[in-house]
Amino acid sequence: MDYQSFYAGTCFDAYRYQGAHREGDGVIFRTFAPAAAGVSVIGDWNGWTETPMEKEYDGNFWVCRVGEKLPDGTRYKYRIWKQDGSFLDHCDPYGFGMELRPGTASVLRTLEGFPFGDQVWMAGRTDRKKGPLNIYELHLGAWRRKADGSWYSYTELIPVLIPYLMENGFDCVEFLPLSEHPCDESWGYQNTGFFSPTARYGTARELMSLVDACHRASIAVILDFVPVHFAVDDYALWNYDGTALYEYPHPAVGYSEWGSCNFMHARGEVRSFLQSAAHYWLEEYHIDGLRMDAVRNLIYWQGDPGRGENQCGLSFLREMNRGLKALHPNAMLIAEDSSAHPGVTAPVEAGGLGFDYKWDLGWMHDTLSYFQMPQAERKKGAYALTFSMEYFFNERYILPLSHDEVVHGKASILQKMEGLLEGKFPQARAFYLYMFAHPGKKLNFMGAELGQTTEWSEQKALAWELLEQPEHQRFQRFFRDLNLVYHYHPALWAEDYGPKGFRWLALEEERCLFALERRGEGERVVFAFNFSWTPENLTLELEEGALLQPLLDSDNTVYGGESLWDGRPLEGEEGCFRVTLPPCSGRCWMVLKA
Known part of the structure; x- marks a missing residue:
């Protein structure tokens, strides 16, 4: 890691230096804690007693070497002493693994040497601008569950999920965030381990196996990435060295609308942390794209145009996207952005933000509102259906019907259709056909293809029992055939953006x-x-x-x-x-x- 680059906010490989890394017969531990009075590493091998760390380079980094062959799965934390004489035990910001909640320790993981078999895929991978892109958005723990209600692991999903995607005509899967998070109800959007695949479903190498298997089946993998905020839990990034190292110190901008801590993107160290995390998932796991969450909150202060543009956030987005495209030119960078800010998908060199795609949340809202209208209102409300084509070619859009549209009292997509249940099925079929006729790549949340009648919950699996009913069987067949028509007909995707x-x-x-x-x-x-x-x-x-x-x-x-x-x-x-x-x-x- 180049220190000057790290401080300047232009570093993309900080994870290769910071964190826990094997070196010879031992392990090197490094952490960045400039305001700490002292730092020690505690863990399984030393009975959770302190092994002191020494200052390195300019005194802002702390390092120690443990001369033992620590096995994968070894737990550890950093004990960080504050200037007032108190201490707090933190997980490793750059750790490659964490234990399952309610545990909070980092876990030693070895990434090197995984035998990827996706060389053909990686060599031919594209950003899909001239190809089909039909995304199946999925919460990994609530797609299917075992008979006892437990989760499938990353590897156990391989023979279950991949054949399902292939049979039903999806060419891409997008996972809600897999970075470690303490609260199931956050769906992964409030992270404590930005470099740690959640232990809910297994280890880092098991996740690599799932991605590799998807690629060998010609299925792309997108991962949700959260560059705006992080969980408030005190064992993680919050007040990491006794000060607001990663977050804003002032509550007016320090806390987000979700009750989490906002990253302070004005700091080069924070930008390097986030850029390195983004690069890490693309590089080490062969992820094909990142869907960046809550981009509006990076464009405007707290996501509010009335508070003005967040110039530090905009600069961060431009430089991160520029760097990621230089490192991974064929990866997909996708903005979940509800703002009307221009140039989100324009090149950075042309004054844009450098994303490949932007979610068209306006299309989602307007089109769903049309199908919720009674017929008398539809006769006068067609502008909701046609308005999108007045602005569509300003950006490269994905049409999203995501998890956010089927929770918190919003009803499932099928239930949103106007009228009684028997009339909702034909409307939903016509609605989805219109979605696939409309220009733009496609994204649907899991369960849409079943004609899900209830809202999604992360606490249970999809209602697969619906497929015992003929009307849902027929609806799933329609969705599959629609996906296949889309896939095999270039008229529906080759000229999406012209x-x-x-x-x-x-x-x-x-x-x-x-x-x-x-x-x-x-x-x-x-x-x-x-x-x-x-x-x-x-x-x-x-x-x-x-x-x-x-x-x-x-x-x-x-x-x-x-x-x-x-x-x-x-x-x-x-x-x-x-x-x-x-x-x-x-x-x-x-x-x-x-």
Whole structure:
């Protein structure tokens, strides 16, 4: 580690120097605690008595060598003495492992030498801007559970999760944060161990095995990363050396809206810590992308535009993204950002923030609000459905229906649909078809494909028993077939971020009728939707000599609808196609030449 770079906030490899590392027959422990009066390491090998650490370099770093062959799994902490004579025992900020809550000690882990078998994947990996990206967002402990209610480990998930993703047409899995965290209810968003895979599901090498297996099955892996705030627990980063080393000292900006501590991004040491953590996951675990949480709170003070731009936060984002893209040019950097700040996905060199993608939370909110409207309101509320295309090409967007939309009284996606339960299924099928017709990469939270009827809870597995009911079986089949249509048709993804990949064919808002065309790699796909509660006819105008080859009908009887599509191409008259659309339905066709 270059000390000057560390202090300047331009370091990306601080984890290779700080923390616990094997050296010969022993272990070197290092920690950064400039205001400490003294530091010792305590652990399993010394009966939790103090082994003093000595100052190193400029006196801000503390180091000691333990000349024993400590096995993986050995627990340890740093006892940090404050200037007032008191002490507090802390886990290692750069530790590669921690024990399972309620334990709070760091755990010695060896990262070197894991036998990755994903060389072909890594050599051909891309950021997917010109390819399909269909993300299955997943909370690892609440996807499935064993019969006794316990969690699957990272490795136990390999034969369960990967075949499921492949069978259902998902090409990417995004894990909610896997960095160690003390509280299950935080879902991993309030961390204590930024370099420690949570012990809930196993060890660092077991997580490497899961990522490696995903890659060998051609499934990308994205990890949620939290660069804004950290847990308030006093054994972790809070007042680490007796002072506010990582956080702001003043409560006005020191505490977040989630009750956690805000990182002080003005400090170079903090920027180097976070940048090194981001690089660590991409480098050591072969993670394919990072979804950065709460970016709005880095753009504006406390996420509030009224308080002005957070220039330190903006500078941090630009330089972190610039550095990560230099180190990992084909990794995906994704902003979870609800602000209207321009240039989030523009290059840093052009004045942007340097992300590859941004979540389109406006699309999510507006589109869901349309499907929650009664029909009388839909006739006047179509702008909620069409507004996204007025700004869509300003950024590179992902369309997210994430975990945040199915908790805290918001209801599941299926339940959000207007009306009684029997009417929600056809609406949800039409809604998802519209989502996949719309430009932008896709993200859906686990359980959407089942037609989940209750909100998600981290305390239990998904309601897999729903698949014993025919309507949910049919809904899952629809979701799988929709995913496969998306994957195999480049018109739906090759030109996501340019106007030549999209055009409206019909906007009959009073009748709740919409039609659009997608283009890419020489292919054309046409969609038509009826979001009313009555059958409607719609005329699609294409060029003379065109044929429409059916691809998917949300009202097909195999999905629980009432239509029988025979699969024969439609022939128009002088390029005009008159199509009948059942209530709350959508259909799509590939355009062929006669």
